[in-house]
Amino acid sequence: MMSQDLKPITEIATQIGLSRSDIVQYGTFKAKIPLDIVYQQPRRAKLVLVTSINPTPAGEGKTTMSVGLSQALHRIGVNATAVLREPSMGPTFGMKGGATGGGASRVEPSTAINLHFTGDFHAITAAHNLLAALIDNELFHGSRLHLDPKRVLWKRVLDVNDRALRHIIVGLGGPGQGVVRETGFDITAASEVMAVLTLARDLPDLKTRLSKMVIASQGHDMITVADLGAEDALTAILDEAMMPNLVQTREQTPVIMHGGPFANIAHGCNSIVATEAGLRLSDVVITEAGFGADLGAEKFLDIKAPEANLAPDLAVVVVTLRALRYHGGQSLREINRPNLDALHSGMANLNKHLENLRRFGLPIVVAINQFPADTEEEIEWLLKELADHGVPAALADVFGQGGFGGERLAHLVMQQLDETSSHYAPLYEKTESLEQKIEKIVTSIYGGSGVDYAPAALKTLARLHTWGEDALRVCIAKTQYSLSDNPKLLGRPEGFRVTIRDIDIARGAGYIVPLAGDMIRMPGLPKDPAAYRVHVDDDGMVTGIE
């Protein structure tokens, strides 16, 4: 998109009641909103959570739908803000390309956002790796703590898809070069610092959370950032990154983008300060949780919402006909081929997610994300099926038509916000045992019959009891493709048990991460990476990143 089609960010700021001096400009089209400006007004907006059924590998277009819906709301006169996660640069050069929505529903300036944006990911990388350097320096000099190199939990991060860094040995080269030990790199979006930044309410809360992060587990002791004394240095590095970013849609409506934690191994939601900014500076906030409702929405409702004392007013569940067909047995290759029978069977997956969201007390709207290959017959069948079961639903073509293509959905969303009310409550209380919390998520949300723990997981649970850390929340890491922990069990699987092979501790974020399967924390590049399709002309015009 050419920059002449965008408004200067100062004009976007005006739309949410902010003056030039209220914001911190980063170039002509990006700005940060200082936290005192965020919190100077009370919350006023309705909060709409956009989620989806279990996605196909191509995704359901939640970001595109969130952007399109916010554009559509502006078209019908509602002062809405899309509040979204910022993209990770690593995958941009890998398989998938950028993460700013698509077609006529995109966040701009998309190339800049997909690259460095305002440097938030770089700040997280720098803070995370300074801590790692301080830990290895402590192993080398041994002046503050008695760290055991075998018990260090803290790894390093980089925002690049680099599989060769997953498992490495550091400290080689002789006794002057450090202590030899095995460790590795995760991608920056998987850093606990990212999770902490997105859950912190303000700078003092950020510092407190950083100080709580566990860097090593030695016998009955946990060693934290506070024990090392590094929380101030990390906070200084993250100072600017704590401010949410203001950008715009293709239709020049406001977008607040901030934080980008993984949705399978972390909570997958934008930052609390970004949501607060939207709630205080506009009338309707459209926000997105990662992957399907079993991962993203569950974590939004059981982690982010209680941490921030938020109550969503409505859930929008994005479905595509191709994903329903896929859950109904159509092969991945043929998901674009019409098939009413498969569609019919695939409804089981959607219905389970709708049941789950109702259990959380949320009113629901289903948004059908229209694709060119969809037939009228299938669409009509789906709309009738949902109407027969009393589920409000609307078809939207926001990719092809932008806000115009989402007007019906926008009207339906506003109608539901007026006519229904949310009775949101989280699934569990913090006071319940860790095992009970895990059990509830697996049985109530995933539909499983129970949980099995591998020995490593049991050992961590025992350690957490010893440390008195039972009040942590639970952020299960599992595949996004199935309600179960097996990516091949599509539709609505039942009777399955979920195996927790190990448990990570994200004490600064306030949760544990039970690992249900092998989660990749550092993606690799494909055989033909997107990096080779980028082009820069002599005037600096970049194409191939969007």
Place this chain on the structure above:
Amino acid sequence: MMSQDLKPITEIATQIGLSRSDIVQYGTFKAKIPLDIVYQQPRRAKLVLVTSINPTPAGEGKTTMSVGLSQALHRIGVNATAVLREPSMGPTFGMKGGATGGGASRVEPSTAINLHFTGDFHAITAAHNLLAALIDNELFHGSRLHLDPKRVLWKRVLDVNDRALRHIIVGLGGPGQGVVRETGFDITAASEVMAVLTLARDLPDLKTRLSKMVIASQGHDMITVADLGAEDALTAILDEAMMPNLVQTREQTPVIMHGGPFANIAHGCNSIVATEAGLRLSDVVITEAGFGADLGAEKFLDIKAPEANLAPDLAVVVVTLRALRYHGGQSLREINRPNLDALHSGMANLNKHLENLRRFGLPIVVAINQFPADTEEEIEWLLKELADHGVPAALADVFGQGGFGGERLAHLVMQQLDETSSHYAPLYEKTESLEQKIEKIVTSIYGGSGVDYAPAALKTLARLHTWGEDALRVCIAKTQYSLSDNPKLLGRPEGFRVTIRDIDIARGAGYIVPLAGDMIRMPGLPKDPAAYRVHVDDDGMVTGIE
């Protein structure tokens, strides 16, 4: 420094003739200058190169002197710009603290500049490491080139002092995780991408230089970035970072800060585009070359100046009494204790640097950087000694008194610029052989009697001849403490031979790096790192980084 004492960057821009719409703002006090704005006017400024004698481990205060002199020039009515390197974040948390000058002669906002600034170092880190990931991905998939894992030269970088990353093994964890090989991390300031960015004239030149970088050396072949096809992706990542940054001094005068290559293993000068900006937007440019004149000035005059077709009008040589005493035999512990005899003997070091600069054809001014412990007797002796030998010199206390303390120096600099003219010529021609270029630097500049090559260096020289790369320039990596390759040979050593143990190839930068000694490319943290002395209060006020 409190931000209320600074001018908005738009006002600083006005001082160099730029409007709000000419610059790209990064917050209230930082901006970037687009390259088309840089090049839209002709060069007009005089160019003053600030260098020094061989420093003590505490440094000679070149940055402080450069900032102070530019402030002083403004006080006497000259529209001067300080054009400087930007600091590296890694060392900020290690031993030395920030790198924005000191006392009353500092670049502001110093904390922000010492941390992320406008993200240039992060962009270089990201580009460098994307290339590394593409190389390891190529080893893994083997689809484009036939790379031999043993012959890969390209390492990774991070802007952190982390000795444990110097020598690592990557690709562990089984056949799905990559190819096992030994490699390592350098600090970002040591990246060839940094050198390339600082020597590139514009984006097309940047892309060309990136494409020339050598990633592997296999038998008679060199494998380059162009062979991989990654130059466009790297250029896209560096797009914004190519623009020079505009900030201000404590006395609200303009500073252009851009690029920060190491001065021992790289050329150690700010970017060519930054120098161009200063030359085209002000009347006098004060620029600094790293370390002593044997390293920084030699590289400025033999690499940067010919690459950019620049001719410095004057060299300012910074000396401190304590460094002269040190070169005269005073122990490091006692360098602050007055000692006229030591001072007298230490002059040998200064005299050699003055001879060298005259050989390059430059008029010279000596700037005596005053310290509280200096006695009047010593200062008077030094001023008289220099006057007796016809060397223009001035005492300056810019640390304590800012521009006011540098006024005498400023008048002297302006007088010399008016009355003398430069007959600058580089030491060697590109057409001379690589060995001849090295020999000239060692004998003419260092004062050595000859060069010895270790077998690895001879092998690389032979390879360079095979590749037809004899026209590369020479960027010798050696200790900054001595004119020789032995940090303990102070004063003006003679009769020494310099041993080149190996040679690195920086083909994108356009030079080879003969290694005279063990250069550290990834610093470590000290026993008590500066990171632990940082403090952030509840309002986000950061102290301990300046």
